[in-house]
Amino acid sequence: MCAIFGMIDYEHRLTTRAKEKILKVLSKECEIRGTDATGFAYNHGGHISIYKRPLPARKMHLKLPDGVSVVMGHTRMATQGSEKLNYNNHPFPGKAGDCRFALAHNGVLSNDRLLRREKKLPDPIVQTDSYIAVQLLEQAGALDFNSIKDMSEALIGSFVFTILDDCDNIYFVRGNNPLCIYNFHTHGFYLYASTKEILDRTLRQIGMSRAIKTEVKTSLGDILRINSYGEIERSDFSAYDDIYSFYFPKTHNSLCDDFYIEQLKEFASCFGVDPEYIDLLHDNGFSADEIEELLYEPDELMTYAEVLEYGGWC
Numbered sequence: 001m002c003a004i005f006g007m008i009d010y011e012h013r014l015t016t017r018a019k020e021k022i023l024k025v026l027s028k029e030c031e032i033r034g035t036d037a038t039g040f041a042y043n044h045g046g047h048i049s050i051y052k053r054p055l056p057a058r059k060m061h062l063k064l065p066d067g068v069s070v071v072m073g074h075t076r077m078a079t080q081g082s083e084k085l086n087y088n089n090h091p092f093p094g095k096a097g098d099c100r101f102a103l104a105h106n107g108v109l110s111n112d113r114l115l116r117r118e119k120k121l122p123d124p125i126v127q128t129d130s131y132i133a134v135q136l137l138e139q140a141g142a143l144d145f146n147s148i149k150d151m152s153e154a155l156i157g158s159f160v161f162t163i164l165d166d167c168d169n170i171y172f173v174r175g176n177n178p179l180c181i182y183n184f185h186t187h188g189f190y191l192y193a194s195t196k197e198i199l200d201r202t203l204r205q206i207g208m209s210r211a212i213k214t215e216v217k218t219s220l221g222d223i224l225r226i227n228s229y230g231e232i233e234r235s236d237f238s239a240y241d242d243i244y245s246f247y248f249p250k251t252h253n254s255l256c257d258d259f260y261i262e263q264l265k266e267f268a269s270c271f272g273v274d275p276e277y278i279d280l281l282h283d284n285g286f287s288a289d290e291i292e293e294l295l296y297e298p299d300e301l302m303t304y305a306e307v308l309e310y311g312g313w314c
Contacts, residue, residue, distance in 0.1 A: 001077045001267045002090070002106045003030035003194040004162050004179070008170060009069040010230030011188025016066050023064075026193060026202045027057035027073055032296045033106075033194060034077035037089035041072045041102035041164050048102050048166055050091055054083040069228060072164045074104040077270070081127030088127050091164070094134040096143040100166040103137070105130035106194055107177045108263060109157035133161060145235040148173055148223055152237040158263060160194070168228035173237075174218045176260060178289060181216035183230070184208075190216070190226065197293060260288035264295065271298045277305035284308050 005026050009019060027038060039052030044065045053060060057075050064071070074090035081088035091102040112132035116123065121135045133151055140147035143165055152159075152173055159175035172179060172192070180199050181192040193199045196215075203209045216232065218224060223235040261282050265275040273295060281291050281304060294301035 001033055001079075001263070001270075003033035003075045003198065004073070004104050004106050004160060005030050005075070005191075005193040005198070006072040006162065006170070007070070007192075008190040008226055008228070008230065009188065010190070010226075010228060012069055013188045016064050016068070019068070019071065020062055020064055022191070022202070022206055023062055023071060023073065024057075025205045026191065026198070027060065027062075027075060029198045029202050029205070030073070030075040030193060031057050032198070034075040036078040036083040037074075037076040037086075039074045039076075039090050039104070041091040041104070042068045042070060043164070043166060043168050044068055046166075048093065048100050048164065050093055050102055052086060052089045052091065054086060054089060070164060070168045070170055072102060072104060072162050072170060074106075074162075077267075079108060080129050085127070087125060090130065091162075092126065092131055092134050094138050096137045096147065097141045099143045101137070101143050102164045103130075103134050104162050105133060105159055107157060107159035107175060109133075109155055109159065111154075111156040115154060129157070133159075137163075143171075145223055145225070145233075149235065149237040152223070158260060162192075170226050172218065172222070172224040172226070174220060174222040174224075176220055178292075179218055181218065181224075182213045183216055184211055184213045186212050188230070190230065195293070261291070264288065264291055268295065271295050273298050273301060277302060280305050280308055 035056035037054045038057040038060045040062055041048055041050045072091060076089055083089055090104040094101050094103060109129040112129045115132055124131055136151040137143055137147055148171060158177050160177040160179045161173035163171040178195050180196040181190060182199055183190050191199060221236045225233045265278045268275045268278055278291055
């Protein structure tokens with residue numbers, strides 16, 4: 001229940017101050033999915049800079065150097081590893097061969113410890129499940145579609161990953177967690193976030209709700225690479241290998257949805273919602289994505305649930 005977000009200014013039309021303003025609003029809108037920590041990653045001066053703190057986005061003061069064109073962000077709801085220890089917060093730095101990168105994750109992984117034993121990886125100081133993705137890419141010795149595919153197929157759990165390399169390529173790895181990417185062709189930049197609702201609220205706040213844009217479509221199993229010129233390349237990862245296919249079946253989304261529902265039930269109490277209401281809504285036709293959006297409006301969610309509990313709609 002974290003959020004990923006960011007921008008790609010591929011035509012370099014935005015001023016540094018404009019980028020800071022957009023990212024400030026976008027990161028604050030992402031607080032709906034996590035306020036324990038906030039982090040940013042970007043390239044500057046020939047290396048990747050990561051700025052992260054155990055603070056909600058509204059308390060962060062992002063100061064971008066001139067010339068930064070790609071920024072990757074994350075807001076965290078801590079589930080494993082204290083946010084007070086800043087190395088547990090996203091994005092995480094990594095090095096695969098000669099390529100340095102930063103990685104952020106939205107989701108929950110369940111086989112990180114098992115993979116460390118199987119792959120003979122060291123126990124890191126980082127305590128979050130997400131960090132296994134960094135270790136797998138580092139062990140592969142390269143950051144490309146093949147290494148990301150292998151990493152993704154090794155994981156059990158829910159995820160969307162964003163990975164920024166030191167050449168300003170950004171990868172999007174779509175598991176069963178939400179992702180929305182908008183391309184503003186006439187303005188020369190992309191914005192992305194975990195949900196369409198977050199992006200749309202951001203656009204209203206910055207006065208761009210009527211701007212011409214195209215949504216970049218993604219689905220379960222997709223890997224996208226967007227370079228600094230805004231060009232998109234696509235690959236994918238298999239959803240049929242071993243136990244992984246149980247959690248992320250491409251051709252049968254009900255199991256995937258059920259796994260997502262179990263996650264939402266775990267988080268429901270954080271919003272003051274009885275987990276039984278999650279099952280009630282799901283049993284009455286609400287999708288996992290719809291229920292997640294309602295979680296951020298708990299009064300509305302409970303109104304729906306109570307109507308269903310006491311006899312349904314008239």
